[in-house]
Amino acid sequence: MSLDQHPHVGLFITCLADLFRPSVGFAALKLLRDAGCRVDVPRAQTCCGQPAYNAGDRRDTAAIARQVIDAFEPFDYVVAPSGSCAGMIAKHYPDLFDEKTREHARAQALAAKTHELVQFLADVINVEALDVKFDKTVTYHDSCTGLRELGIRDQPRRLLASVAGLKLAEMEESETCCGFGGMFCVKYADISDHIVAGKTDFVRQTGAEVLLAGDLGCLMNMAGKMQRQGSGPEVRHVAEVLAGMTDGPAIGEADG
């Protein structure tokens, strides 16, 4: 592994950013390059396999994991703009293969070099401040997997604090689940709705102009709920603000 000034990073774009919000991918690219990384985006990636994993389908999960391992093995690091997908690779891939097999060893090696974007910038590359401006009051939701599996809590707040003009208004229960939960939100739609409605109340109570988080699943859930309710701040991925790429419409908002 070439742990030089310019580590070679494979960007795991995530299925949601790929399809719904490519701007998150471009924000991640910019942040990584500004931090001195050489970045590539392997074509042979689709998804981390979590939908199959959490549905109990281990065989398909393992097949998808093998594909990800093949595609990302050559890189110094794997970085994803999502705590959920990064957590899947970093914490669960090794469990998919029998111990003492070569596949298990490969999964472990990949797991060890996989990071969520903001954590990677703050803890691995040691980025301390970003030279961007965002003149708004924001509130930050701690997505569950990032928070509890990867220990992401201070890193985004530290980097957001360096953004000129940005004010952080913490919401109550920022660490409570938003009710997304992957397939949960459609399988148990009314329970999910009850949870997200509680969450959006807390979001609105902050009076923030923008809601940020590090996972598109949660963000689309909360944005979609507030748009249905007809009130609430605009919603963006934290990478967009950190990269200074906030010109385009927020999640679910109209063009222009």
Place this chain on the structure above:
Amino acid sequence: MEIRSPDFAKNSSRALHDAQLQRALGNVKLGFIAKRRKAIDKLPEFERLRDEARAIKEHTLKHLDLYLEAYEKKVLEAGGHVHWAADARDARRIILDICREADAKTVTKGKSMIAEEVALNPHLEQAGIDVVETDLGEYIIQLRNEPPSHIIAPAVHLNKEQVEADFRRCHTGLPDGRDLDEPVQLLGEARAVLRQKYLDADVGITGANFLVAETGSSIIVTNEGNGDLTQILPKVHIVIASLEKITPTLEDASQILRVLARSATGQEFSVYTTLSTGPKRPGDPDGPGDYHVVLLDNGRSAMLGTPFEDMLRCIRCGACMNHCPVYHSVGGHAYGWVYGGPMGAVLTPTLIGIDKAGHLPNASTFCGRCEAVCPMRIPLPKMMRHWREREFERHLTPVVQRAGLGAWAFFARRPRLYHALTSMSAAVLRAMAGRKGRLARLALARGWTRFRDLPAPQGRTFQAQWQSGKRA
């Protein structure tokens, strides 16, 4: 009790629309979480205590047979009896036999989830025995003929006004105009009614938080002292407990007690921690003449050596449900059987079968907060996933979901096709949304759009843009 777990979806939807219940559940969220946090912040070594508690239980489970036999020996030495119950039926039969032997008309009971698990009360009642719950919460739900909705706070789904109405309905013979506005007045009335029952009871039945192999003692923790009166006053005391309640020594039990109350109610210690070891000895001022322990297996020994073994470390503190967003939303009754919340989602399928309890391990967002607060560090989400795997293997997963997943996985395993599909989807969804940026309705995503708008894709997929040379 009747199994209503297969109706989880219906149960939970009813719960979500029950305003009274929702008000009560609001208190769970506020009370328990803050109190636990406060207690733990005061104890810097809490994380280390969790590790030690887990190690004690892991060691015990590895040598369960040894400690159970040692425990039995000590109980016999103290003059008590030990009964091994393979399943719920065994346990009911054993206890009814003991009650008949004692010619029991009235039985008082301390709070016991194991008694709920084996459905003890209806069995004794059918035999003509008057069973009286003495834990205030249990007493209230007994008046209402309801099962508990929480393992340590059985009546947490109720509001004060409901309890007042129940007391006025059931405590006939007391003045109609009496004041019952304050919780303390309700407590006083329950206490007065129960006092005579304690004195009348022929048999007292309690559960156990710990069984100590070293001494043959059983330990209960309560906040009301009702357990003490239940086990000391009647002439027979029956302890009903499941196998995994065993701990090697008193020191071990004390270690685990340090994390139990803090995790449960945020207390440093429960108000009463009561040990009982055998019947009354010559010279003792009080205590039962006969002392029985009913040790229930009910599928637990079969969990040893399986991915579900970790669940046997559970000390029934309730922290997982107190921190669970799904439990907060629907309450304990929606889970349809004795145990609710994350611990119930793991344990219930082992006890009643995954074919009946299939919803439970699925109804989780996997937010992981249950595992984060579990004093015994039980990997609850991981075990719920194990259940989902069993369901998938046995084709119990709903057909539509399975088909959808299969189709998705087909593409996810073929990147070229996948990218063609996502490019097309992006274009279609984008066109459907027009300039609005979101969709209010989408036939294939009704579960989503029933309650929320669906953000539309921004335009072309990231991969398409990347491939066509847009690199920044």
